[in-house]
Amino acid sequence: MIEIDQLSFDYRTFSKEPGLKGALRDIFHRQYQAVPALKNLNLTIQDGEIVGLIGPNGAGKTTLTKLLTGIIQPSRGRVTVAGIAPGSRQKQLLRQIGVMFGQKSQLSWNLPAADTLNMLAAIYQLEPDRYQQRLQELCAMLDISEIIKLPVRKLSLGQRIRCELACSLIHEPRYLFLDEPTIGLDLLTQEKIYDFLKDENRLHQTTIILTSHNVRDLEALAQRLLILSKGELIFDDKLSKLPLQIKQADAYCLKYWIGDRADVREEVIHDPGQLFAKMEEFRPEQIISLSKTGVSVEDVILKIYQREKERQLQE
Template identity: 60%
Template structure:
């Protein structure tokens, strides 16, 4: 279980005074300022959950992941992951977590991924038979039996992500933290990653926390959605309970003939009547309503929060 109680985190910075005189004064009397990143943050994640974490840039998502993985310590409040205090970096805790940052890789560019995996097996003190079983299982699920023996620089982006996932999971962590895991991947590669992560969660009850700007990641994986804005948790529930009145967010797909060509347009409800008035009855092919997308819902929440 993951628990945060009354957590605050402030980044420390310094105010820069203008001009040469200001720069000289700053050498001796710098004015320290604290910038709040998280404010009175409370959160509980049960073991085995897959949770999606989203928010605009600067909302506090990365800060939260750094707190949960022990990279930074809270300014105040309590953080517990599986009963451990992450910033103490105890060996047992570090063996319980796996981390993948989409824009950073732990693979060596000129070496095959198997070399990194062997090194991690030594770091995590994995018995040889356990390591070989886990390596075989991961390579099979990810269809990566051959690519782990090629130099990383010769792999596609999707193949490198597969290898990074193997590195994050080779020691069978209880908690997996993913930051933008599908960034830059095509739709087929994304679907393969989704399938693998759902399978890993189902087989081993791995708790997965995923942050992403790609709403498809959240729709495909998350059982629960958390939205962070201005350092606070503004939504924490299942996707179908997003706080927007969907009935007011109507769009219609209109298909009609124009100059003997078929035209298809997505029309907001407010403009539907005007469009239909311009189309002759015998030229109208189809009118169908579509629901608001998750991405549109989230954008609406951001607007409401900042208004």
């Protein structure tokens, strides 16, 4: 379980005046200031949850991930993962954590992914039999049995991402942190990643913390959504509980031919049952197009961002 109690983190930065005079003054009298990245955050994540973590740039998402993985220490408050403070960097906890950053690779460009996996097995001191069993399991689930033998430079982006996932999960971590795991991937490859992560969560009860700007990631995976803004938690609930006030309901736009294709009509229908009944009135060749309009998760999240920004300007 992940427990966060009154967690705050401040980045230490400094300011200086421009020009030579400012540079000289900065050498002897540097003016430091604390910039808050997280403010009094309280949060509990149960084992086995898949949690989506989103927010605009500068919201504190990456800072929170770094705190949960022990890369940085809290300025104030407390954070524990499996009952251990990540900042202590105890081996007992590090063995239970897997991390993958979509824009940063742990693979060696000129070596096959198999070499990196073998190295990680040595670092985590995995038993040879269990390592081979886990490797075969991941290769089957991610369809990488052949590509892990090729130099990484010869792999496509999607193939590299699947190898990165294998590296993050080879030691069977209980907690997996993913930052933009599907960035730049085509829709088919994204679906393969989604299926794999859902299987990993179901089979091993792996807790997954997913940071992404891709709303499809959240819709496909997240059982719970956290929205950060300016270091504060402004939403914590299921996707279905997002405040859908932008439009009241989805609508279906049906465009079809009448007669000898001289008359084109368009009709907006809100009830799916009525839509199916209407379509049965026409031959297949009479239907020109069918599209769905209405509120989307992306619309709602954007609206929340805008509302929060307006609130901060008023303060």
